[in-house]
Amino acid sequence: MDRLLGRSTLRRHLTLAVLGMLVVVVVLESTGPFRNAQFASMAYYGIAGAGLTILIGLNGQISLGHGAFMAIGAYTAALMLQGGDPLPLPVILLAAALVTLVAGAVVGVAAARLHGPYLAGATLALAVAVPGIPVYFSGTLGGEQGLNVRVPDIPPWFADAVFFVTGQDMSRSRYLGYLGWFCLVVTFVLLANLARGRVGRTWRAVRDNEVAAELAGIDLGRARVLAFVVSATCAGLAGGLLALSARIAAPSGFTLTLSLLLLSAIVLGGLGTLTGALIGAAMLTFVPQLVTGLGQDLGLTDVRAAELAPLTYGLVTMLVVLFAPAGIVGGIRAAAARRRAVKTSGTSKEARKDEAMDEIRGVTGDRHPGGGVRRG
């Protein structure tokens, strides 16, 4: 495996990215418009989830307000797409990310001084507060109805290039699928490098033991703000993509529920891992259809059957927290670590157990003992 992917982390990640993009091309080209649209949603959930999982899993900060950051990105993109002759989409998405970056920095500076339930409460307030803003400024932001988004024409060079490779015409939903997954792959490569490098080590150090991190010369505030900003920026980008896919940016799209589902998705996938974020995104995208169908078979109306999906997420989230805090990825990893440990000779039994435990704990920040209010 190492030989195939190369030794340097960056090269490894880039190789994985290229392979991933190839898979994306195959999948998007072999599925129809409905699936294409679903994959586009999966991409923005994946990006937002990746940002959130980095924040919680690597830095130990929690945010229930990522729906609000997605709203900021979505409204930025929607506003820039209002005129007759919009800028190119990459520019618009970059702007969505940058505007959210600024918002994330403002919130992050305040958030860096809070922890646990206090941070949760503050970001919860953010999630509830932000949808009110477009209603208040209904003149520019469209009020309850929101802003309609017109997806610009597909750039001819892109359509031609894809046609040249695949021999198929480009539909709009497939175009959005490509756009979303391209953004996702880029985001993941950047995040993976960040997480593997010095910055990621700093974040983990802060998460595991603030006192030790501070003694080691880490600026706790800076590390936290940076993690928050990176995380919010991902959410902003995801919001921009969401506005394009949904063709609208409206307050009802960014309720507290969005933030909570995002959180539960990454918990299910396994906190702190990008794979987990991807699994979570897949669940957010595909589970609703599955369980709604099931509900209809049981004789529920469409609207009610649709509630089975959040019900499932919520229940599984609770079970995961109570019984398997590492989530799905963590479970698989721990199993793999055990298997590896059995094969490795020469290590003591204790060491092997520790290794397996580390793999589990490493992602949950389990080492913070309870106790909310501690004297500073």
Next chain:
Amino acid sequence: MQQLITTVLTGLTLGAVYAAFALALVLIWRATRIVNFAQAPMAMITTYIALVLIDAGMSYWVGFAAALVSGLVLGALVERFVIRHLTGKSEINAVILTLGLFIVIHALAALIFGARYRSFPAPFGLRGFQVGDTTIALTGFGVFTILSVVGVMVLLVLLFRGTDVGLRMRASAFNQEMARLLGVRVGRMLTLGWALAAVVGSLSGLLIAGGGLVHPSYMDGVVVYGFVAAVLGGLDSPPGAVAGGVILGLSLSLVSGYVGSELVPLASLVILMAVLLVRPGGLFAQVRERRV
């Protein structure tokens, strides 16, 4: 002037409800160091239980009592079968657990009762009283709201200060190990604490709903206001939570009256951040330092 009086009276009524909700959060925080974000949907679903009974032709008061009793049961069940199993894990896990519960109860309510808006009756008038020939913003239901919240507080004070069970509950909240050594069944006390808190939460749910509309998300804002009120009061102090609730009710009523009701949640966020960053121990804290 007229508008200011209206704003203040509305603020007091709202403040009473926020105070009740904040009190529910504080009771649980003191006992288990968990902020129960799921308090909002718990109160929501017990209000639906009242609504179903009332819609089936029973009196408002039957529904009212049923909601409080189901709050009691729900609180106890949640502590015993969910929260109890969390011991010793990180505080982020506790937050995520209550949010998981939030999602579950929310979805259950939408599944069982439907997601549409339904109107909820009020047992007293919703018209303002006449003073001379002006109508003031204090309604019969508003008076009932304030009185019932005050009544609950008095009962809680009597329970905690005056009875053996109250003493045991406080001991368990402050020092579990010592309480155990002194023969207090700490587990039962925690269950009881959650149950009582859920009753108080349910009361605030009923009071918010009275004369208005309920739907599965109608308490989502209240959990934020309740949390902000609790933090204003220091999160550890029941009297602080009550004072925080009233202060927040008045402030938000001012924002709603003079700026716009859409910005009320934003204003509560601003107040929250201001308190956490400037006076992290709450408005009434002595100089004691505290990590938030």
Next chain:
Amino acid sequence: MLTVDDLTASYGPVTALDGVSFEAPRGEITAVLGANGAGKTTLLRTVSGLIRPTRGTARLGEHDLTSVPTERMAELGLAHVPEGRGVITELTVEENLRLGALGRGRRGPADLDRAYALFPILAERRGRSAHVLSGGERQMLVIARALLAAPSVLLLDEPSLGLAPRIVAQIFDLLRSLVESDGLTVLLVEQNARSALSIADRGVVLNLGRVVVRDTAAALAGDDALRHAYLGF
């Protein structure tokens, strides 16, 4: 009588208590001595069920305490005054005492006045928050509170810690008289071996979680080698 047999307990990989056996007879004070980290606190915490042993038993009469949950110890007549922070500072002095009295369970109401008679200073402070008490007053409070539960066995973890010698003497005198008048069984953990042995009937010396020696107090105090090696006086 409290009988400890082969009691073993550990914190993860650290074995803090390793096969400890001894008896604390009724109506006697048994001192538990040893250097820092010897396992004294662990011993008391294991007896009162705060730590579950990996092996061995602690018996009170016919009850095997190792299968009794901590909150039922008070009912069985066992009171444990933990090391350091036993006062519930958020409650008033009187509430702390009431809480102790509640531990009697069905054995009838307690008389707070008896506690106030023993420690008049507590009567003066009864309505104040226990937070304002001095170290010595706190120690009196926790002992008075433990006694209000009318225990037959009292576990004391370093009651002399941080107290003025005069107060230590006062508390020890009180213990001695309670043992003699009520037939109380006391397990007294102390750093201050000299004064502990002066009121104890017998002693157990621990080192690294094991019993080094058990004997009468007089014999222990008279053994120079032992005193130098483990008791530091």
